[in-house]
Structures are given as C-alpha cells and as structure tokens.
Amino acid sequence: GQNIDQPTEMTATEGAIVQINCTYQTSGFNGLFWYQQHAGEAPTFLSYNVLDGLEEKGRFSSFLSRSKGYSYLLLKELQMKDSASYLCAVLDSNYQLIWGAGTKLIIKP
Amino acid sequence: GAVVSQHPSRVICKSGTSVKIECRSLDFQATTMFWYRQFPKQSLMLMATSNEGSKATYEQGVEKDKFLINHASLTLSTLTVTSAHPEDSSFYICSARQGVTEAFFGQGTRLTVV
Numbered sequence: 346g347q348n349i350d351q352p353t354e355m356t357a358t359e360g361a362i363v364q365i366n367c368t369y370q371t372s373g374f375n376g377l378f379w380y381q382q383h384a385g386e387a388p389t390f391l392s393y394n395v396l397d398g399l400e401e402k403g404r405f406s407s408f409l410s411r412s413k414g415y416s417y418l419l420l421k422e423l424q425m426k427d428s429a430s431y432l433c434a435v436l437d438s439n440y441q442l443i444w445g446a447g448t449k450l451i452i453k454p
Numbered sequence: 455g456a457v458v459s460q461h462p463s464r465v466i467c468k469s470g471t472s473v474k475i476e477c478r479s480l481d482f483q484a485t486t487m488f489w490y491r492q493f494p495k496q497s498l499m500l501m502a503t504s505n506e507g508s509k510a511t512y513e514q515g516v517e518k519d520k521f522l523i524n525h526a527s528l529t530l531s532t533l534t535v536t537s538a539h540p541e542d543s544s545f546y547i548c549s550a551r552q553g554v555t556e557a558f559f560g561q562g563t564r565l566t567v568v
Contacts, residue, residue, distance in 0.1 A: 387460075
C-alpha cells in the first residue's frame with residue numbers, strides 16, 4: 346500500500362528553526378509537495394521537489410532524497426503566524442496526490 | 455499564482471436538503487479538478503476526480519449518487535451533496551491542477567447539517 350508518515354505534532358520557539366520530516370512509500374514518484382494549512386482554511390502551496398537536494402525559498406526550505414523516500418521542510422526564524430499544520434503529499438505514478446496526515450506545528454513565544 | 459475560487463465558504467442546511475458547492479479556476483483552464491473532504495484534525499481525503507466533459511471518478515467508499523459532481527466547463531466544477539445528513543458535516547475543499555507541479559486549492563466550504 347501507499348503510505349506517508351510525518352509527526353503528528355511539533356513544538357518550537359519563536360525565532361528558532363524547526364525541521365518537519367516526511368517519509369513515503371508510494372507506487373511510483375512524480376514529486377513531493379509541502380503545503381501549509383491554518384485551522385479552518387484550505388492548504389496553501391509551499392514547495393515542490395522532484396529532484397534530490399535542497400530547495401530554498403525565503404525562510405522555508407525543502408529537501409528530498411528519493412533513494413531514502415525522505416523529505417523535510419525546514420522553517421527558519423519562526424514567527425507566531427507559522428503555527429499551522431504542514432502537509433506532505435506525494436504525486437504517485439498515476440499523478441495522484443497521496444497525502445500525509447499533517448504535522449501540527451505549535452510556536453511558543 | 456493561479457487562483458481557485460470556491461463558494462460558499464460556509465453553509466448550514468437542514469437534514470434532507472441538498473447543497474451545491476462551486477469551484478472555479480479564475481485564471482487558467484482546469485481539465486481536472488479534485489474534491490476533498492477533511493474532518494477535524496485529519497488529513498485531506500480525496501472524494502473524486504472531476505474531468506471536464508466526462509463522468510467523475512469516485513474513490514472507493516464515496517457514494518456517487520450522494521455526492522454529485524458536474525464539470526461542465528474548463529473553469530467550473532460543482533459538488534452537490536444530496537439529502538444531506540449530520541454525518542455529512544465536514545470541510546469540503548476543491549483543487550485544480552495546473553500542469554503536474556502544483557495544485558491550487560479553493561478556500562474550502564464548511565458544511566454543517568442540522
């Protein structure tokens with residue numbers, strides 16, 4: 346079966362750095378997405394990785410290792426508004442998005 | 455980036471009535487749109503894939519007669535929840551894909567059936 350694992354919840358301090366991990370086992374791979382979702386709102390796109398390596402976009406970076414079935418989202422200089430759920434999703438061989446359950450990130454002052 | 459508009463954002467309806475949710479891609483043509491539902495503290499659950507001009511493809515366990523999907527044009531897909539019951543109360547979200555590298559989501563619809 347297809348499976349995506351990410352921690353249920355993480356806590357970090359304002360101004361710090363946090364890394365949210367995602368491991369996946371899917372039938373084929375056509376890229377991995379990270380989305381941010383605030384409570385009661387729809388997800389918003391953060392990043393897309395299809396090749397190995399690190400993609401940096403402002404305070405957010407996303408890393409992918411296809412051989413390990415592993416990705417992480419790195420958030421720097423954390424702000425209170427970063428408190429949200431972060432969803433990892435993989436595009437499988439049928440171009441179907443397979444979603445992780447999401448990681449709830451709690452930022453403390 | 456591309457914009458997907460979903461309407462209404464919130465709706466309260468009586469048990470047994472039907473509710474229609476619209477999903478529009480505002481600045482691009484979406485041959486395929488996706489409908490999800492999300493329960494509190496859970497991830498997105500794909501309900502169906504909506505293809506313009508053809509029948510929707512429903513995921514296993516999703517009743518096609520209860521959740522009617524119509525994709526009449528390249529910019530509009532609708533989801534109608536028929537004979538709604540309290541257990542249908544949920545957050546419904548549509549998305550449209552532009553190419554394969556990015557999916558854009560509508561704002562979501564919070565449905566409450568009383």
